[in-house]
Amino acid sequence: MLASALLGMVAGSRSLREVEQLTAELTPALRTKLGIPRRVPDTTLRDALSSLEPDGLPFGVVSLDGKATSVPAADDFFAQRQTATAEARLLGLVRTVTATLTSSTARPVIDVVPIPASTNEMGMFQRCLSALMGTYGRSDLFRLVTYDAGACSRENARAVRDLGLHYLFAVKSTQPSLHTEAARWLGSLEPDQAAATSTDLDHGRSVVRRIYLGEALAAPEGWEHLRTVLRVEVETLDSKGVRVANDNRYFVSSLPRSRLTDAEWLLVVRRHWGVETAHQLLDGALAEDAHPWIEQNPRATVVVMVLRRIAYTLLALWRGVTLRSEQQRTRPWRELMHDIWLGAVQATAQFPCGSSSRDRRLPPAPA
Template sequence: MMTWFENAFDGLPDPRTGNAKRHDLLEVLTIALTASVCGAESCSDFADFAVDREDLFREFLRLENGVPSHDTFSRIFRLLDPAAFSACFGRFLDGLGAAGEGVVAIDGKTLRRSFDDAARGNPLAVVTAFASASRLVLGQQSFRVAEGDSEILAARALLECLDLSGQLVTADALHCQKETAQVIRDRGGDYLLRLKANHPALHAMVDEYFADPDLRAGLAAAATTDADHGRIEIRRAWVSHDLDWLRGPKSASSEPVLLPDMTCLGLIETTVEHRGKTTTTRHCHLSSRALSPAAYLQAARAHWAVENSLHWVLDVTFDEDRARNRKDHGPENLATLRKLALNVLRRARPEISIRRKRKRSGWSNDFARSILGQMR
């Protein structure tokens, strides 16, 4: 396993000096990642797990100075360069297997307990790129809420680090920006972006366009129906590849801001019947890919896997929302570690839930080896 880990984290700078370097950096990170896979959630947990499972670690680590203490784990994650640590995602994924083509969902999440009242520090927020088909995290970029940073700029910085060839990048209306769309195109991908009132002229024109029932009747369409727990949800989608009317002569007051290489407009109308009440919502999207209605529906729905298969799992299974690490780079680096552990768990024993895999890895060395054995 160390060969795989050394390749993944080759060149990661060690922030420690002097006697603080008595434990090998890669060995400390390996223990922390293994402990996180097996259910540990804090630096104290990592240290306790290292003591209790020292026999497991000595199978593939030297541990020349014994197992690291809580202070060692805490010091490393506080001081480690978060940009360098996060940049290891690509090589880490190479060790697990390619994420494959499909939908890459971009979404942000605030780490609610990462604020520091004493230092008047704002909570940390993280933008994540999530491969919906393989359910793997491709990378993350952090920023501090209300410190002049923004999710928009963090998302662009993250996208610039990714090879998006063959990928369809989805994001909510916050990221429906010319500059963001151009980054996606420059990195070889296509975009599917939600359109809302932050582009008032374009939103009004597209909304009026799809509001005409006669026009919708002539467009390509698709529909899906889901029924579960007494709830019936019908989704209808229409797409239009005729954008000439948007590019014609317009008055200066109504000139819409068009995204680069935009080739497709879409509307999804969702009708939900639940407990005798019916609600209908409509959402418009812009895309650089000439999507069919069925592909459009599938991609728009795949975007929300980032909520159900990532954010929900991190909060419920990894207890991320209650993580109390606040000092220096600790919150960001531990957020990266959790996503690395989640990727490992996703790729091994797919027939078992993440929660069960973490519990059984913590209980049994043999089961832990079956999860960690893929990292050769």
Template sequence: MSLLQALAAVPDPRNRRGRRHSLQSILFLALSAVLAGARSYAAIADWAAVAEPEVRVCADPPHASTFRRLLSRLDPVALQAVLTGWVLSRRAAAATPATVAAGPLAEQRRVVAADGKTLRGARSPDGAQVKVFGVYDHAHCLVLTQSAVLDGDEIAAFTTALATLPDLREVIVTADALHCQREHATWLRKRGGHYLFTVKGNQPTLRRALAALPWAQAPGQRRRQRAHGRTESRSIKVIDLDGTPAAALFPHAARAIKVVRRRRDTRTGKTSTEVVYALTSLTYRQADPALLATWIQGHWGIENRVHHVRDVTQGEDASRIRTGTGPEVMAVLRNTALNLHRLEGHTNIASAQRRAGWRAGSAHASLTAA
């Protein structure tokens, strides 16, 4: 199915009378422009005005006010659902290799990261910052779905976002300490999914119980790497919780994990040490310590591979779009553009955006392909 065909399923909030451009053509142009680095309604309109005929999909390109009026009224949840479905169908057809060198077994597992993000430049009508909650594919760095965080309640957004995925059976969900919630663990296991949650001070009793486990007796694995002017070592130890007091403190907890990260700045010589505890519902037969270490590191990597790209390369933090649902809709378009660049095999998104702007016809062939 082509993108234009898929976009026909998005509800059009406009009155039927007076429509000059179809919803599909406006959304197609908006996504194409964001793919090339457009950050505002004016930039989208400028790009559409000079786009090549095969990309423009309409004889008379819309004005910036047309993009603003429509995108600020659009349902971001419906748009996200349509675009997520389309992107997943493209991923299945493309069979894109995983970008995380975790070995063939890790690539066979469906691992997603659940994480919230603040759109720093956007504001709701009451002046509060707009937050969204996304689900990200570990192996391919794709944004699978996104939901608005209502009334600042990111914890509630966890299940709202994950519920939009078609099937959670055998899916492994990684999340930070905010989402280490008993309700989340129970909700996931009822749907056949698994969890890998970080444990911090918001669960003090649980964290103390994990810290008291006999870690000195547990075998460990260590990884070292050097990059960006620092050396870093990570050690991981895993303990089976069966029969321990800690097992009763969290539903479906099978194993506890202790990660020690040591960093040394090669220029200043300064060192830092961080100890992180985590819980998982996965048994040893389902995931060995090396896989758990890969997935924990992969969750931390979402910040650099997705959030940083959206904030800096795509200009999400600097965006001042504030009217209606415009901030959430633009975030959905940025997510989809990032996904398309990843599916094309690009790792340098800034370069991919420049190329899309220079060669619109070839760069956007995937948007019109069936």
């Protein structure tokens, strides 16, 4: 059942009905390879997903961020109750925290934790951190944990340091003392005082990012572990070089400034935003918000969200690591997903060899 769901996700299925249609069209070779002997009815798949607990699907970032999907149902655990003003009806807000290994260019999701209806991202941070350490603590997979302002607190910062890790938290007005001091210290610095700068082209516009760094010689009470304060300025220029947008964001970190070069500090912040890119792809290519598959059972909605992140990671690793050419690695996600769908309905036990005479038979399915 889970193989059918994952195949449907990476092949671009927008509903359980489309998954059923895909499993009906699989070639014999793919049925044997994937262990899907017959068509899987959408009702059977719905019942199977609804019977699973989200915690029963563990798959074990450096960067964490929350995401919410609205469904027309609510309960007291998996979907926070809310009222949609546009439709004036009760909706459930299904929320998760996604952990993404942003030090990898593929940005694989390495963990996802549902947020109970009774709490929020701030309250879930330490639980998410514990889950990550339980899975990856011995692997030395990451040493720096980044999060936006939604989890920035003295308690969460201390929890990171107590585990021997370092943190990078965004700071907003929810932490008034930190934000005020950071803005007072770094906010008046001019572009020629930036420690590092990068420029990118985005749809005909130039996006200039500048980072300003300061070593924290003194910190507010409870933040004795704070070592570096950062300001990242994002300036957008049109094709004529006229500024059309300017934004400043502030961060605090326990990592000493000397541990990274100026350019590496800017790269860390940019990679932190990679978890937001993952969420954009979940809503774009994988259509999570528009087509959650299951809406009336919030627990099953969470199960599908976990599976969708596994599917995203498989696609991300294939696109960013397995595909060798730069052209292939920049192909649109929907094209890659269409290729998977095409392979699922056309693949045979022996792939066409083209100009090569090497045998490319599918290996047997694992016992």
